[in-house]
Amino acid sequence: xxxxxxxxxxxxxxxxxxxxxxxxxxxxxxxxxxxxxxxxxxxxxxxxxxxxxxxxxxxxxxxxxxxxxxxxxxxxxxxxxxxxxxxxxxxxxxxxxxxxxxxxxxxxxxxxxxxxxxxxxxxxxxxxxxxxxxxxxxxxxxxxxxxxxxxxxxxxxxxxxxxxxxxxxxxxxxxxxxxxxxxxxxxxxxxxxxxxxxxxxxxxxxxxxxxxxxxxxxxxxxxxxxxxxxxxxxxxxxxxxxxxxxxxxxxxxxxxxxxxxxxxxxxxxxxxxxxxxxxxxxxxxxxxxxxxxxxxxxxxxxxxxxxxxxxxxxxxxxxxxxxxxxxxxxxxxxxxxxxxxxxxxxxxxxxxx
Amino acid sequence: xxxxxxxxxxxxxxxxxxxxxxxxxxxxxxxxxxxxxxxxxxxxxxxxxxxxxxxxxxxxxxxxxxxxxxxxxxxxxxxxxxxxxxxxxxxxxxxxxxxxxxxxxxxxxxxxxxxxxxxxxxxxxxxxxxxxxxxxxxxxxxxxxxxxxxxxxxxxxxxxxxxxxxxxxxxxxxxxxxxxxxxxxxxxxxxxxxxxxxxxxxxxxxxxxxxxxxxxxxxxxxxxxxxxxxxxxxxxxxxxxxxxxxxxxxxxxxxxxxxxxxxxxxxxxxxxxxxxxxxxxxxxxxxxxxxxxxxxxxxxxxxxxxxxxxxxxxxxxxxxxxxxxxxxxxxxxxxxxxxxxxxxxxxxxxxxx
DNA sequence: GGCAGTCTGGTAAGCGCTTACCCTGTTCGT
DNA sequence: ACGAACAGGGTAAGCGCTTACCAGACTGCC
Numbered sequence: 001x002x003x004x005x006x007x008x009x010x011x012x013x014x015x016x017x018x019x020x021x022x023x024x025x026x027x028x029x030x031x032x033x034x035x036x037x038x039x040x041x042x043x044x045x046x047x048x049x050x051x052x053x054x055x056x057x058x059x060x061x062x063x064x065x066x067x068x069x070x071x072x073x074x075x076x077x078x079x080x081x082x083x084x085x086x087x088x089x090x091x092x093x094x095x096x097x098x099x100x101x102x103x104x105x106x107x108x109x110x111x112x113x114x115x116x117x118x119x120x121x122x123x124x125x126x127x128x129x130x131x132x133x134x135x136x137x138x139x140x141x142x143x144x145x146x147x148x149x150x151x152x153x154x155x156x157x158x159x160x161x162x163x164x165x166x167x168x169x170x171x172x173x174x175x176x177x178x179x180x181x182x183x184x185x186x187x188x189x190x191x192x193x194x195x196x197x198x199x200x201x202x203x204x205x206x207x208x209x210x211x212x213x214x215x216x217x218x219x220x221x222x223x224x225x226x227x228x229x230x231x232x233x234x235x236x237x238x239x240x241x242x243x244x245x246x247x248x249x250x251x252x253x254x255x256x257x258x259x260x261x262x263x264x265x266x267x268x269x270x271x272x273x274x275x276x277x278x279x280x281x282x283x284x285x286x287x288x289x290x291x292x293x294x295x296x297x298x299x300x301x302x303x304x305x306x307x308x309x310x311x312x313x314x315x316x317x318x319x320x321x322x323x324x325x326x327x328x329x330x331x332x333x334x335x336x337x338x339x340x341x342x343x344x345x346x347x348x349x350x351x352x353x
Numbered sequence: 354x355x356x357x358x359x360x361x362x363x364x365x366x367x368x369x370x371x372x373x374x375x376x377x378x379x380x381x382x383x384x385x386x387x388x389x390x391x392x393x394x395x396x397x398x399x400x401x402x403x404x405x406x407x408x409x410x411x412x413x414x415x416x417x418x419x420x421x422x423x424x425x426x427x428x429x430x431x432x433x434x435x436x437x438x439x440x441x442x443x444x445x446x447x448x449x450x451x452x453x454x455x456x457x458x459x460x461x462x463x464x465x466x467x468x469x470x471x472x473x474x475x476x477x478x479x480x481x482x483x484x485x486x487x488x489x490x491x492x493x494x495x496x497x498x499x500x501x502x503x504x505x506x507x508x509x510x511x512x513x514x515x516x517x518x519x520x521x522x523x524x525x526x527x528x529x530x531x532x533x534x535x536x537x538x539x540x541x542x543x544x545x546x547x548x549x550x551x552x553x554x555x556x557x558x559x560x561x562x563x564x565x566x567x568x569x570x571x572x573x574x575x576x577x578x579x580x581x582x583x584x585x586x587x588x589x590x591x592x593x594x595x596x597x598x599x600x601x602x603x604x605x606x607x608x609x610x611x612x613x614x615x616x617x618x619x620x621x622x623x624x625x626x627x628x629x630x631x632x633x634x635x636x637x638x639x640x641x642x643x644x645x646x647x648x649x650x651x652x653x654x655x656x657x658x659x660x661x662x663x664x665x666x667x668x669x670x671x672x673x674x675x676x677x678x679x680x681x682x683x684x685x686x687x688x689x690x691x692x693x694x695x696x697x698x699x700x701x702x703x704x705x706x
Numbered sequence: 707g708g709c710a711g712t713c714t715g716g717t718a719a720g721c722g723c724t725t726a727c728c729c730t731g732t733t734c735g736t
Numbered sequence: 737a738c739g740a741a742c743a744g745g746g747t748a749a750g751c752g753c754t755t756a757c758c759a760g761a762c763t764g765c766c
Contacts, residue, residue: 018746019745029744030742052469078431085452096448099439289642376754382714384714403752
């Protein structure tokens with residue numbers, strides 16, 4: 001059973017020292033053409049593959065970036081991950097993907113695991129729960145990561161500390177635009193559906209919604225705010241429950257994200273309500289599913305992929321000017337969102353005609 | 354600027370040797386309660402985090418598994434990745450995810466990168482192009498990987514060699530079932546749409562389709578076989594082209610995968626053809642999008658997540674009985690597929706009534 | 707009381723690579 | 737013609753961890 005070849009084997013076969021082999025391979029030091037050729041021959045003859053662990057241990061960066069997301073099959077996260085992966089691959093880095101399934105403790109556990117792996121950067125994606133203790137834990141790990149030359153970047157979540165860079169998007173603004181669009185179409189009673197409580201993402205969206213209402217002097221009716229989850233299931237069940245309580249007192253629903261909107265579609269369909277004739281719907285995220293729905297869903301677009309790319313760039317840029325990693329005021333980034341008009345919003349129906 | 358703490362620092366602070374610290378941390382050797390406590394105190398005081406690279410270099414497994422997929426935002430791959438991630442996480446392993454975007458050369462490049470990383474296992478997902486040279490390259494890397502104690506597993510693709518384990522699914526069987534269902538509904542002229550040529554996945558599906566036709570004595574009409582791609586775009590454009598050539602000569606379309614079916618839906622919609630009244634449609638994969646479509650798409654379910662899990666288990670099981678890694682006849686796995694009936698198939702229309 | 711067996715813990719040899727430091731020739735500039 | 741600068745290459749000291757091997761201190765048993 002062949003043992004894996006080491007640099008020493010290659011060196012022996014090529015009749016040079018292991019230092020020369022190392023130099024020829026990393027190409028950061030002059031090596032004579034002839035020597036290089038002999039080394040390359042030896043490498044392919046032995047099927048030599050450099051050992052990344054040894055390399056990292058010797059002080060080189062690991063060329064891996066970690067990314068912590070909720071759920072890989074959720075398009076929201078998948079697109080961010082794609083951006084991260086692309087940008088990472090562009091610089092020859094590999095991606096360590098971790099899924100928390102929404103468990104904040106997992107978040108911390110993965111942070112530790114990625115620290116063990118000495119990932120060049122770790123990117124934490126998605127809304128954060130509002131919890132002082134948890135935030136503290138994150139900050140501590142951020143510091144600790146930085147002490148090893150790695151960088152923690154928040155992506156799509158506000159930074160809990162000056163020291164942690166973040167790539168955000170105009171979450172409240174998108175919600176404002178969506179609600180404003182509904183208002184412009186004459187809707188005054190809008191059901192706000194979905195979004196876990198105490199999650200920054202939901203809170204920001206709800207805030208934007210309320211701000212839009214306020215800007216037109218529409219009062220918020222607590223009954224029209226139905227928080228709870230970000231899933232299709234939640235959208236379906238909750239809306240069904242609300243609908244079961246009698247004729248809808250609203251003319252539109254603002255689903256806190258597209259998944260919830262999908263659930264809302266089902267509930268509306270079952271209740272025999274037409275979109276947008278009877279009820280208008282807007283979503284948030286602009287996932288591919290939004291344009292698959294019939295009628296196609298009007299929703300807020302987030303530059304998810306770009307966010308992922310930016311996050312990596314932020315981390316890697318810092319990594320380059322190594323000495324500055326400590327002094328640089330983390331250049332936060334905030335990207336814009338915009339409403340994508342499709343077919344799920346119509347004029348508000350006259351009051352029980 | 355704090356330097357990262359090493360095991361030696363912890364040892365010094367706890368007044369023991371580094372060996373004892375190592376033992377206390379990995380817990381595979383008796384360490385006195387009191388000593389252990391002192392060590393733990395030192396660890397948390399220093400914020401010590403073990404260095405995975407050093408550990409790996411010292412001979413322990415890296416506890417990472419690599420997975421090579423086409424595209425992370427494609428649900429097909431995302432679900433497999435999810436299974437892999439889950440199973441990996443269950444054994445405390447991290448996942449290195451690589452996306453080839455369909456480029457076979459990338460496949461090889463990532464295989465090398467994962468080899469460098471000494472991943473405990475690497476899982477290659479999705480159809481393979483039919484190319485002797487490429488297959489040879491894969492086999493070579495599989496061997497080389499095994500020489501380092503790692504294992505290459507194929508997932509959703511047939512193994513090119515006895516030495517490489519694979520988790521497959523009954524691809525042809527699913528296609529057979531789909532076509533058979535169409536035949537049962539009276540369809541005789543079925544447009545087979547999509548699937549890149551020379552890709553094992555497409556070839557197997559087409560084979561199942563033809564087999565079903567043959568079993569009912571229906572001849573295959575080459576004009577009704579429209580190969581080319583697996584994307585939504587392809588499905589749309591190609592079907593549009595076909596439709597532009599005059600009244601459809603078929604009563605059903607078998608989309609080689611759900612994405613193609615989505616494109617087909619668009620083309621049909623634009624052409625004013627109703628599903629399933631005018632044209633029936635079946636897809637393949639049973640992605641979440643299939644049930645979002647209206648009418649909901651009848652399609653073939655593949656246990657994607659389970660495949661991912663199995664792949665990891667296959668690799669890890671072998672890893673356990675280390676000595677056998679060489680002798681064990683790779684226990685291939687083949688999972689079943691089944692047709693999911695929804696609303697996109699109806700009885701064949703009478704011939705131009 | 708002597709000795710085998712059990713607990714604990716230390717010593718030190720690697721794991722495979724990079725790179726600071728050193729050395730030998732060449733090649734130039736002036 | 738001579739020192740400087742550079743190309744090319746070797747030596748060996750780590751990087752941080754695990755673990756084989758060894759040793760002292762008890763324990764209990766005959």
